[in-house]
Amino acid sequence: MATKILQKLLLPISIVIIATGSVGYSVYKSNAEMNDSEKWVHHTEHVLNLSKNILSATIDMESGVRGFELTKDSDFLAQTILSKKVINEDIEDLKVLTQDRISQQILLDSLEFYLEKRIASLDLATERIKTDGLTASITNLIIDGKKYSIAIRYFIDKIQANEYELLKERELVNEKSVVTFYRFLGAMFLLMLFLCVLFIISYYRNLLQTRDKILQADELIILNNDLKISESKYLKLNDDLEHLVIERTAKLELANKDLESFSYSVSHDLRSPIRAINGYTKILEEDYHDKFDEDGLSVLASIITNSKKMGQLIDDLLAFSKLGRKSISGSEINMQQMVTTLCQEISKENLARKIEFSIHQLTPIYGDPSLLHQVWINLINNSVNFSKYKPTTIIEIGCYQKDDQTVYFVKDHGSGFDMKYYDKLFGVFQRLHGQEEFEGTGIGLAIIQKIVTKHNGLVWGESILNEGASFYFSLPNEK
Secondary structure, eight states, rough: OOOHHHHHHHHHHHHHHHHHHHHHHHHHHHHHHHHHHHHHHHHHHHHHHHHHHHHHHHHHHHHHHHHHHHHHHHHHHHHHHHHHHHHHHHHHHHHHTTTTTTTHHHHHHHHHHHHHHHHHHHHHHHHHHHHSSSSSHHHHHIIIHHHHHHHHHHHHHHHHHHHHHHHHHHHHHHHHHHHHHHHHHHHHHHHHHHHHHHHHHHHHHTTTTOHHHHHHHHHHHHHHHHHHHHHHHHHHHHHHHHHHHHHHHHHHHHHHHHHHHHHHHHIIIIIIHHHHHHHHHHHHHHGGGSSSSSHHHHHHHHHHHHHHHHHHHHHHHHHHHHTTTTTOOOOOEEEHHHHHHHHHHHHHHTSSOOEEEOOOOOOOOOOOOOHHHHHHHHHHHHHHHTTTTTTSEEEEEEEEETTEEEEEEEEOOOOOOOOGGGTTTTTTOOOOTTTTOOOOOOOOOHHHHHHHHHHTTTEEEEEETTTTEEEEEESOOOO
């Protein structure tokens, strides 16, 4: 009888042992996560200290050149040389520390670019001090120093902000892990307590068990009946669930049809009155030209212009909304041929302007040809549009490899934009220039971002106001 009792208690005892082991493992895992969290805190502090050192070294480098400018003492240049070394070493350390985050790597590339520009301007100032004297270097130090220092501070602030944000995310995950651990520990404690009580009760009940085989058979029959009832309820619940899924699927299909009907209405019914407004206004302008004064003709011209803008706005908005439902049909794309053909077409459309395209070797990529064709059209047309006030429009197009991605870029020397409004750059209907200055609906960059995101890539831009803009988008090298 003792053997039978032990056999019946084997499962509760096993559960207690497993629960105890689970608690031990949880304690070990929680301790490991705490150590990992502490490691990431030190990682963030290291990144912040390095970025602060870079900013401090830049200031020291500028101070050294100014000291040499004022005193002609070459000892000040030793400080500049030491600061350059610190900057180069800290930049390389930051690249290693942030190599797992592409967003930080992109910011570091931009920071390194402006640091090189600042170092070059200070080197030029030093040479001019040596050759031309004090006055000749003041303009170079003040003007270049202001625009490059602002950009350097901006990208350092962005790197630090990203690192703070990453630290907050990791702290939040750690807090959740701690809460989960304590909840699990409490649950395991209650479970073990319950099993211990169950163990005692079971042992006592089995010692006093005197029921005969007939009663056990009756109980078995009752149990079988309960199982049959439970099985019947389960089957009914499963049928109800299948009916609910069918009903929800039908409603979803109906909603999709309603959405398609709305899109059709916008693309046809809403376009028709706009065409009518445009057409009738042209009739008034052509047939009753002599009956309108100058102000009247100006109003008619304004109606025609704005109706065209409305039609273009509807087309762009529909194109943006369709991107969310469009599936990607991937194939190998000859980027060189695609971009060259586009530039030739754009040149023919702008014969009155002097446009020079500098197209470097472009790496082929795997993606949706029609969607990426739209990306190139929007980027190149933007560069042409925002360079229209320059005597000669110069546009550079190329690519480079970054980790396991190909980064394509379009650079111009047009009007550019202020980097402090960068967060608005890829928003729908967000314009950084007035409609009277440059044409457009404010959706082009939003379309580019959505297409590149669907290809698992990134898009970003850099600019100096009135000196030009550079736009980049990355695509994975593998299918």
